[in-house]
Amino acid sequence: MAIELNGKSYETDEEGYLENLADWDPDIAKVMAELDDCDLSENHWEVINFLREYYEEYQIAPAVRVLTKAIGKKLGKDKGNSKYLYELYPYGPAKQACKYAGLPKPTGCV
Amino acid sequence: MATLNIVNKSPFEKRTLEQCLSRIAEGDSVLLIEDASVVAVTGTAYAELLSGCAQKLYVLSPDLAARGLTDKELLGTMTAVDYPGFVELVTEHERVHSWL
Amino acid sequence: MEDEYEGGVVKKFLYVNRRAPHGTVYALESLETVLIGAAFDQDVSVLFIDDGVFQLKKQQQPEGIEVKNFSKTFRALEMYDVEQLFVESESLAERGLSEDDLLVDVELVSRASVHELVDQQDVILSF
Numbered sequence: 105m106a107i108e109l110n111g112k113s114y115e116t117d118e119e120g121y122l123e124n125l126a127d128w129d130p131d132i133a134k135v136m137a138e139l140d141d142c143d144l145s146e147n148h149w150e151v152i153n154f155l156r157e158y159y160e161e162y163q164i165a166p167a168v169r170v171l172t173k174a175i176g177k178k179l180g181k182d183k184g185n186s187k188y189l190y191e192l193y194p195y196g197p198a199k200q201a202c203k204y205a206g207l208p209k210p211t212g213c214v
Numbered sequence: 215m216a217t218l219n220i221v222n223k224s225p226f227e228k229r230t231l232e233q234c235l236s237r238i239a240e241g242d243s244v245l246l247i248e249d250a251s252v253v254a255v256t257g258t259a260y261a262e263l264l265s266g267c268a269q270k271l272y273v274l275s276p277d278l279a280a281r282g283l284t285d286k287e288l289l290g291t292m293t294a295v296d297y298p299g300f301v302e303l304v305t306e307h308e309r310v311h312s313w314l
Numbered sequence: 315m316e317d318e319y320e321g322g323v324v325k326k327f328l329y330v331n332r333r334a335p336h337g338t339v340y341a342l343e344s345l346e347t348v349l350i351g352a353a354f355d356q357d358v359s360v361l362f363i364d365d366g367v368f369q370l371k372k373q374q375q376p377e378g379i380e381v382k383n384f385s386k387t388f389r390a391l392e393m394y395d396v397e398q399l400f401v402e403s404e405s406l407a408e409r410g411l412s413e414d415d416l417l418v419d420v421e422l423v424s425r426a427s428v429h430e431l432v433d434q435q436d437v438i439l440s441f
Contacts, residue, residue, distance in 0.1 A: 164386075170390075239429040309432075
C-alpha cells in the first residue's frame with residue numbers, strides 16, 4: 105500500500121502504517137486522517153506531536169495504557185484519560201494516533 | 215523451589231555451562247542436551263568440574279548417541295534420560311531455565 | 315487493552331539477558347518480549363548478566379552501524395510498570411563497568427544470590 109501526496113508516493117504496511125519514519129510530515133497525517141473521515145483538530149495534533157516526541161525520546165510507540173498515563177502527566181488529568189482520548193481517536197488512541205504520527209504500531213497491541 | 219537448567223552448548227565453544235553452574239543452587243538440576251552432551255562422559259577437560267557438582271546432572275541420551283559417545287563411560291554424577299525422562303524432569307521441577 | 319485482561323492470570327516472569335546488544339538480535343527481541351509481557355499486565359522483572367550488562371551501557375550510538383538505538387527504550391520500562399531491573403555486580407566488574415555506566419537505575423545482585431531471584435519466578439525466559 106501507499107499514500108499519494110503532491111505527486112509523491114509513500115509506502116505503508118497493510119494496516120496503513122508508514123514504512124519509513126523519516127517520510128513523515130504533517131500533510132501525510134492529514135491525508136491518513138481524511139482516509140478515516142477524521143478531521144484533525146488542535147487536540148488531535150497535541151496527541152500526534154506528543155507521540156512523535158515520545159518516540160524520539162524512547163524509540164518506541166507506547167501502549168495505550170502508557171500513552172494515557174504519559175499524556176496525563178504532560179497535558180493534565182482532563183486529557184490523560186481513556187474517554188477523552190477515545191473521543192479523539194475512536195479506532196484506539198495508541199493505534200490510530202501512532203499511525204497519523206508516522207510511528208509503527210505500538211508493541212503489545214494485537 | 216528447584217529449577218531445571220537446560221544447557222545446549224558445548225563448553226569447549228561457549229561458556230554457557232560454567233556461567234549456569236556459577237549461578238544455581240544446590241537443589242537445582244542441570245540437563246545437558248545437544249552439543250552440551252559431549253561433556254557428560256569421562257575423560258574430558260570438564261570431567262573434574264562436573265564430578266564435583268552438588269547439583270543433579272542429566273544428559274539426554276539420544277544426543278549422546280547421535281554423537282557416537284555411548285561407548286564412553288558416563289560420569290559418576292551424570293544420569294542419562296530419554297525423551298520421556300526429559301518430560302518427567304520438566305514436570306518434577308517448578309520452572310525451567312533454558313540457557314541460550 | 316487493560317480492561318480485557320483484568321482478572322486474567324498474572325505470573326511472575328523473569329527475563330534473563332546475557333548477550334551484548336547490536337551483534338545479534340537477541341537483546342532487541344528480548345526487549346520487545348518484555349514490553350509485550352508488561353502490556354499484558356504480567357509481573358515482569360529483567361535480569362542482566364554476562365555480556366547482557368552491555369545492553370544498559372550509557373552513550374550507545376549505534377546509528378553508525380545503522381542499527382536502531384533501542385537502549386533508549388530501557389528508560390521507558392518504568393512507565394510500563396517494569397520497575398525491577400537487576401544487574402549482577404560481578405558481570406559489571408569483569409567488564410570494567412560500574413553502576414554509573416548504566417543508563418537506568420538498577421538493583422545490583424551478587425552472582426551467589428541470582429538463584430534466589432530465579433526461585434521467586436513462575437517463568438524464566440533467557441536471551
